[in-house]
Amino acid sequence: METTSGTLDEALHRLHLRGPEFRGFLANHGPMAVEALVRHGRADTVHRWLDTYETKLEETPPLRARITDADWREALGDPARVTDWTGYFAERIAERPWRDVLAQWWPRLLPGIAGAATHPAIRVGHVVRALTQDGEDAPRLAELAHALGYWAARHTLLPVTVTPSGGASPAEAIAALPHVPERNVMPLRGYDQLPGTPGWLGTVESLRVPGTPEAVPEQLAALVEAATLHYGAHGHGNGIMLVHAATAPNAVLRTLPALPHELWGPSLAVAWAATAAIVSIYAADEPVTPPDASSLTPEEVFGLATAHGDEHVIKFADTALDVAAAAPDGDDRALAAALNAVRLIESGD
Template structure:
């Protein structure tokens, strides 16, 4: 990862002077996108990309009331307290190792994985990947605190409890999910339809979710692979939102190595529920014709994603490159999903 020049740390410093959302509810993708750009050999593009992106962003919201170890429950899921939460999490990581903070807060936060359309957990996944792989410099620990604080503020449980106890593979379980009746709506209204969608809970609970930690990790990787590949065929249902059906479980997968192993199966269940919900909210009835993308390499593909510029394209391409790296022969279908996103999502220049 190209961090010797400090590109990522400089970018995070710029972004921490902005709020986690803008235009009322849109998530600030900056920290996720710049981490992916640097990770995938595009550090030279980061500040140019950020110069454009920060023009959309807003100031850090005003603080309201101090959050403490005793009153945090009353502030959980309150987006108006996001700066209070960031301040609290910053104190936490200043007082003890970030892994201890993660182990304590993960089981508290993961039931609310659907918050802000899963953007907070995705932001946590990018932050944890950097801390695990590239060191614990102050801007990276600060980003971890910002990500956790954002998740706590946007903590949103699904309106239906999913306890997957079946035998289905992720690909088969995704294919079996029925769509909600009204897909032309926002995320919260879409989620509210899940309890009344006939057959949804049965399909969502059909997934095989092993209790053994290593088996759970393998199944989570299979979910990421299946959701990424599925985007190539069905991403047109909502080209932006369906990106998260793959990137959210991948964020959880990236976080597993920093978590106690006894939380891995729980994490699989939460990631699956989020991916299943997003799939049903936006999946179209029919697949697109197969994409003829030609021979692709992850390096060339990510250069194309960086040139395209849209943050969702960058994030999905990052996940597609992960999937392709899991076998020595690569995964052309996963990489095709990234190409599909470039076709479906308007470039951001």
């Protein structure tokens, strides 16, 4: 990753002058996309990409009231308090090591991963990757405060408690998921249908969660792989929304190294519940053949995503390249899935 140029830090500074959402509920993907661009050697495109993306962003929402350790529960899940939450986490991170703050708040925030279609958790995953791989500095620590604050403000519980305890692999469980009756709706409306969807809870609880923390990363990586490959064949149900079925668990996977081991198993279970919900709401019923990626390198695929320019395409390609890097030689299915996002999502969506 190009770190000496400071491109990521410059981009984060620009983005921290804007709010986490626009047009009422759409997530600001800027911090996630620029981290992915820099990560894959495309730092030269970051500021030009931001010049266009910034035109649709909005000002930071006003402060309401300071959040404290005594009253934070009252503000949890209140999107109007998002700037208050950012201030709260900025104070905590200034007082203590960021890993300690993350470890304390992860179990509080994790159950609300479904909020804002999982975007806050994904934003956390991107900045934790930057902090763990590239080191700490003020813009990255500020980004962690923004990401955690967004998650706290949009904290949303699924309307059903999921406790996976079966023997199914992620690929088997995803393939067996039933679809909600009313498809391609706003996430909250889709979530509300999950408890009444026949077979949904049983299928979700069929996933195998390893009995030891050490085995969790492998199973979580298998979930990311299964969701990515599923997009290759079923992404045409909703090209944008189904991206998050893969990028959300990958964000959790990226965060695991910064968390205590006792949080790894619960993290897998919650990430799977979020993925299952998104697949059931947005995946197409019938599969199609994904594009042919056999002649392309991972770098060329990410280059196509960068040229396309949509933030969802860039983020999904970033995850797909993670999957491709772990795949056996000759297995280009993850790259094909990334090409499917390029094909399905219109530039500027």
